[in-house]
Amino acid sequence: MIADVSTGDPGQFRERSSGLYSPPLAPGFAPVGEDVGRSPQRQTTSPVRVALIGCGYWGKNIARSLSALDALEVVVDPDLETAEKISKAYGGRRLTYEQALDDPAVTAVAIAAPAKMHFQLGMQALSAGKHVFVEKPLASGVAEAETLLRAAHAGSRVLMVGHLLHYHQGYRAVRNIVRSGQLGRIQYLYSNRLSLGRVRREEDVLWSFAPHDISMVLDLIEEAPESVTATGAPILHASIRDTCNIHLAFPSGIKAHVFVSWLHPFKEQRLTVIGERGAVVFDDTALPERKVLLFPYTTSWSGSIPTPKTSGGDAVAFPPGEPLNTELNHFLECCEHGTRPCTDGFEALRVLSVLEQATASLSMGGVEESRNQTPSLRGVHVDPTAVIDQDVEIGEGSRIWHFSHILKGSRLGCNVMLGQNVMVGPDVQIGHAVKVQNNVSVYRGVTLEDDVFCGPSCVFTNVLDPRAAIERKQEFRETLVRRGATIGANATILCGTVIGRYAFVAAGAVVTRNVPDFALVTGVPARHVGWVSRSGRRLGPDLVCPETGERYQLTSKGVLVEVV
Numbered sequence: 001m002i003a004d005v006s007t008g009d010p011g012q013f014r015e016r017s018s019g020l021y022s023p024p025l026a027p028g029f030a031p032v033g034e035d036v037g038r039s040p041q042r043q044t045t046s047p048v049r050v051a052l053i054g055c056g057y058w059g060k061n062i063a064r065s066l067s068a069l070d071a072l073e074v075v076v077d078p079d080l081e082t083a084e085k086i087s088k089a090y091g092g093r094r095l096t097y098e099q100a101l102d103d104p105a106v107t108a109v110a111i112a113a114p115a116k117m118h119f120q121l122g123m124q125a126l127s128a129g130k131h132v133f134v135e136k137p138l139a140s141g142v143a144e145a146e147t148l149l150r151a152a153h154a155g156s157r158v159l160m161v162g163h164l165l166h167y168h169q170g171y172r173a174v175r176n177i178v179r180s181g182q183l184g185r186i187q188y189l190y191s192n193r194l195s196l197g198r199v200r201r202e203e204d205v206l207w208s209f210a211p212h213d214i215s216m217v218l219d220l221i222e223e224a225p226e227s228v229t230a231t232g233a234p235i236l237h238a239s240i241r242d243t244c245n246i247h248l249a250f251p252s253g254i255k256a257h258v259f260v261s262w263l264h265p266f267k268e269q270r271l272t273v274i275g276e277r278g279a280v281v282f283d284d285t286a287l288p289e290r291k292v293l294l295f296p297y298t299t300s301w302s303g304s305i306p307t308p309k310t311s312g313g314d315a316v317a318f319p320p321g322e323p324l325n326t327e328l329n330h331f332l333e334c335c336e337h338g339t340r341p342c343t344d345g346f347e348a349l350r351v352l353s354v355l356e357q358a359t360a361s362l363s364m365g366g367v368e369e370s371r372n373q374t375p376s377l378r379g380v381h382v383d384p385t386a387v388i389d390q391d392v393e394i395g396e397g398s399r400i401w402h403f404s405h406i407l408k409g410s411r412l413g414c415n416v417m418l419g420q421n422v423m424v425g426p427d428v429q430i431g432h433a434v435k436v437q438n439n440v441s442v443y444r445g446v447t448l449e450d451d452v453f454c455g456p457s458c459v460f461t462n463v464l465d466p467r468a469a470i471e472r473k474q475e476f477r478e479t480l481v482r483r484g485a486t487i488g489a490n491a492t493i494l495c496g497t498v499i500g501r502y503a504f505v506a507a508g509a510v511v512t513r514n515v516p517d518f519a520l521v522t523g524v525p526a527r528h529v530g531w532v533s534r535s536g537r538r539l540g541p542d543l544v545c546p547e548t549g550e551r552y553q554l555t556s557k558g559v560l561v562e563v564v
Helices: 059-068 080-090 097-102 115-127 142-155 169-180 205-221 323-337 345-363
Strands: 050-053 072-076 108-111 131-135 159-162 186-196 227-233 243-249 255-261 263-275 278-283 292-302 305-310 446-448 479-481 519-522 527-531 552-554 560-562
Touching (some): 050 059, 059 072, 072 080, 072 097, 108 323, 115 131, 131 323, 142 345, 159 323, 169 278, 169 292, 205 243
Parallel strands (some): 050 072, 050 108, 131 159, 446 479
Antiparallel strands (some): 186 263, 278 292, 292 305, 519 527, 552 560
16 A cells, blocks of 8 residues: 555645746745645634625535635625525625625635636726636636736736646645656656536637646646647537547657547546556546555566556545635635735646647647747847847746847746846746856756756756767757756756756856755765755754744655655
């Protein structure tokens, strides 16, 4: 049997380690806390009072959960009889939307209206100074979602999307297994969301079913897909697809497949993650004790033919809890404490980007769709001496300074800062809020995740034994710098290495092998001499950060982890 991989009580979530995906933080907002949603049932009446917008199929479930969390203030629905029924059952006052937005007692709204109304309703709420929870999808496309994000950012309001499975403890167990490396290198994923009905008329099955699966895939792989291919068929209605297959290819070589249909003879909600040493399956329709199964792999060889073998699957224990209660409790706590939601607007933006690419592929009869057009650099400062090639993406709030050059195919997140004489690319991925100081070259094969700091004149190599007279571009080795890591001035990072999360490479060090998470390395070659906290402070024997009080511990394998 497999040990319990839970992270604690049902509402307890660690900060998302989302690679290139975690956004920069809006002014006035704290990072996602280590104890987000500590209790799925609030002990006192919530200071956050919520107006529920839409009392239909899913809205009534939100009403029930908000009522249980002592947070339901108002219910809004154009069908007055439905609104009155929900009001009597769960206690909220019945108002119009305009009345709810004008009501000072209402501090937040939860939108469960038809998807085509999400953008308009969300913008009205943000303009009225309310925090906003929106059921998936956040909006009808990336452009609308970006507008909502800017409005939330400008008003320092919480914007959260209802990607429910992030709050399911079964999925959290799968995520923990993947993050732990237990499966080895991830090779491919597939997710099926199938049922017979309920058929929608306002949106097709891609936009109705697939956001859940795409969200899980992106979270587990921690990359943006380099290509999206989709096929589907309208069966009951000429313009609404009832079944769809989506195929995603990622820069790391991982493949993912999503199959959604509401014309399937039986219900299936199953996510399977395949790694080099095993697989894990999350089956949300199975009995609780069989929802998450781990399949370790062994391989025997007969001559040159490999034969993989596995057991019948070991059940993985995880704590109970209703995902919707946990999700809404998390929203209330984010509003109350000014923390960024686990499924924030940037999370929704990533999913919408894939949905748009899948829709474009469907419209072209299953042709591969890639994000390779040069976007507007609106909201980006580019010094007149800098050079930006075609087919480059740079996120809003970024600053590109004197004599820097970004080569084609490179993707930079929001709030990136490149100092003088920085060269990036071609085809380099840089996350959000990365700072690269003067005189640094980030070559093809180097990936910088969110919040990475590269000191002046630090060096990344791309081959181990270069010769001017010998072409070795086919021998480039990939280098990965994980989230929050710091590389000091004049340090050298040999290609093929991984710098772990929040690791600290001292100035002048030469890194020749992988650096663990939170490790401090110094010297030539670099040696592991201690540990640092998220904030970069060196940890003493008690492994407590002297700045924040955060506590850490060493596992039996010598890995430093945070204590939740």
